[in-house]
Amino acid sequence: MTSDVPGPIAATAVECTAAVAEYAATTSDADIPEAASLHIPRLALLDTVGVALAGGTSELYHRLAATLDDEVGTGPSTVFAGATQAPPRIAALLNGAAAHALDYDDATYASYGHPSAVLMPALLASGEESGAQQLGSAYAVGLGVIHALSRGVDVDAHYRLGWHATATIGLIGATAATSRLLGLDTDKTRHAVGIAASLAGGSRSNFGTMTKPLHVGMAASNAVLASSLAARGFTANPSALEAKGGYFALFGCEPQGPELCTEMLKLQPWHFLEDPPHFKLYPCCFNTHRGVTAAMEIHGLFQPAGDDIESVRVTVEPEGLAPLIDGYPPTGLQAKFSMAYVVAAALLDGRVTLSTFDDEVVQRPDLRAVAERTTVHESSPGPRDRQRPANVQVSLRDGRSFQATAELGRQDHSATTRELLSAKFRDCLDHSDHAWNWRVEDHLWRMVNAGAVIRFPGSVKSATDPRGDGESREGNRISDER
């Protein structure tokens, strides 16, 4: 039968797999902009580990970890939740699922997905075995491949078809990244990408279920598998992306896909810096974030009590309400998708953190009262739609009114962003299982600064003083590298 065909199916003319492999294997560290190899990855590492620590307390994570219980215990790689050890492939699976469990990990619209929740767990798990160098530049090429491949498959159409791009595309990016970290040459990286082409999957029909974060864990885990198999000479079709019956044939929605992807890698290799991962500052649906920011601005001008507020009107971009829910949310999980709830919390409390979505907090009468006096609307199409603006208008009982507008904007990677993410990290640590203490933040920061995966020392794992309240936390940071 035809399944016995002895040789790989011939590739088309455009050697896209070779281009991906060359980009991953031969780009020199010096040619990578510092934003890509240092500024973004050190924030991404901190952010990803933080959300994974908080995600490690989720019900879905507990069920996954219980199922994999006999695969964990020893091995070179760290499992964040519980601070245990596991083989690299298993650690990547658990950490990837944990990182996406709360949907609090970074995201980009360019790849319609969450790049770091796949890249970082794969890189850490692969790298801990060897104490690998080039963590930052490996992350950079992974992000570059995700960006170029997103253009190649037409990620918008790919996503609409039902593929979870975070996993299907993230896997290939993470395979390129871990291959670089392991020091694979171009030829072996081609085989790694070929293996990964056969491991890609993830259906959007499972959004809203525990299986969505599982996609992320599997993508990270399969990237580790693909690159470590290729390192041992395991073979695949070295042109699997563009081959007949290959990745573009199965996942692509753009006839010129291999050309577009190859072109971007060769001509605009750091194009992703124009739409870098956005680090979520609020643990709720990304479509609510501009509303939260605008409401926080109003809180900064004037700290209202619930009784002061007559009504709130929130207006977002066209189709901006699609993923959100109406009505007052019965649980914390549902509250993450309620614009009225998150705007009420931002107005009254001046912050939206993990605690905002505790089920008890959602029962607070003042939050419910304001949310029930809030209406949400989509604007007519306009020239700023791509900035996804949200306008919040607050009318007070005394006749005054306040309004503010927030747009998507682009995060910088300054000390200010670091401080915001540092606060987020500490909030995540507070909501973790307390297997780590505050010193882990410095350790993570140091890793990317050193460009290396450094094993976690015992001193960061003690849970006795998780917040470091007894010591000067500031004094222990490497402040000049911030």
Place this chain on the structure above:
Amino acid sequence: MTSDVPGPIAATAVECTAAVAEYAATTSDADIPEAASLHIPRLALLDTVGVALAGGTSELYHRLAATLDDEVGTGPSTVFAGATQAPPRIAALLNGAAAHALDYDDATYASYGHPSAVLMPALLASGEESGAQQLGSAYAVGLGVIHALSRGVDVDAHYRLGWHATATIGLIGATAATSRLLGLDTDKTRHAVGIAASLAGGSRSNFGTMTKPLHVGMAASNAVLASSLAARGFTANPSALEAKGGYFALFGCEPQGPELCTEMLKLQPWHFLEDPPHFKLYPCCFNTHRGVTAAMEIHGLFQPAGDDIESVRVTVEPEGLAPLIDGYPPTGLQAKFSMAYVVAAALLDGRVTLSTFDDEVVQRPDLRAVAERTTVHESSPGPRDRQRPANVQVSLRDGRSFQATAELGRQDHSATTRELLSAKFRDCLDHSDHAWNWRVEDHLWRMVNAGAVIRFPGSVKSATDPRGDGESREGNRISDER
């Protein structure tokens, strides 16, 4: 962003996922024909373990096992090669890859794939943990789901697109099978199938490389993961097959797919008995098998020496030569795809076994001489094409000639087939790493007769007397159950 949608995408009207789950969870053992729950699976278990033992000595298996080295050692499930233990998911991965490593495992044209190499490793790995009952009936429902889903996706088109149906469809069948083995109810089985829908993959661009058998291992492993996660209450879309962005949307090539699949499960649940797995009796490309059978028949009439033969002419069905190679094969691996070589071996040696494809054997001058006097042809289309007939004509130097024709036919599950597969099993055991002895054959046979997964006792693992030549092997078999 839309990736935050809180609830599963709505299903279409036809509840195909529910039908698959009901079929797997609620069919009573008594309603399953004995051919499906006993006669086929006991042959399939013997055959699959045999080819996995031989496949465990392949280079690709060695590289895979070395990569997964730190995941193996302890656990409830048996890894055939080396007779070691591992967690269920890992054992399924290794055993599935081993079972398909030589492409010597069973196959059906109805599902365009190799069902038992996915089903049996998944079932054994899942079942050893619990000493599960219903091994045979779990296999039967797995095969039924593979058959119905193959019709549902239009497996011919699905395969042509580039999907490796053995893995993409086999995974769903194996998930249904392991869910039944674990005793999951209909609801949990729906979630298991939903999880599996997100783990499906495998590109035909990797045929002819080490990654093809990896697909099979991953499918078996992911089935174990999906059913064991669902057993712990891990959730997925309970209508993931037919949902928007679900399995049929991503993998199907037939608009009425969910209806056709559901209909077959409800109205013709054992339809697969009309095209059951075909157990390969020769370790070479299935398209050469009728040629081998016809040549063996001629050998039975007259045992020629190479010098006796003037010429050989082999004629196969239209397109029957597509996967085969021309010219004399330089290696044993290539020889599996050479009709001229395998027919020469059958004519001169009267058998085609694993040794036939040793590189040294391929260098034998008598085989080369006959192969070089052999021509191969495709016939014009005819009414018997679906039987894939091969005709072999041998002209001798003394003027005589012999000819024979063999067709696909259907294997029965009689004692004769058992004897043929028993001989194959012993050949595989001879070509294994000798971690098992001949007693393992009886143990495997007993398992399906008992309808249970029974742990392998130490007595079958001793390698001191792998062939049992010092004892009466026949006397140790359970002959009344053959």
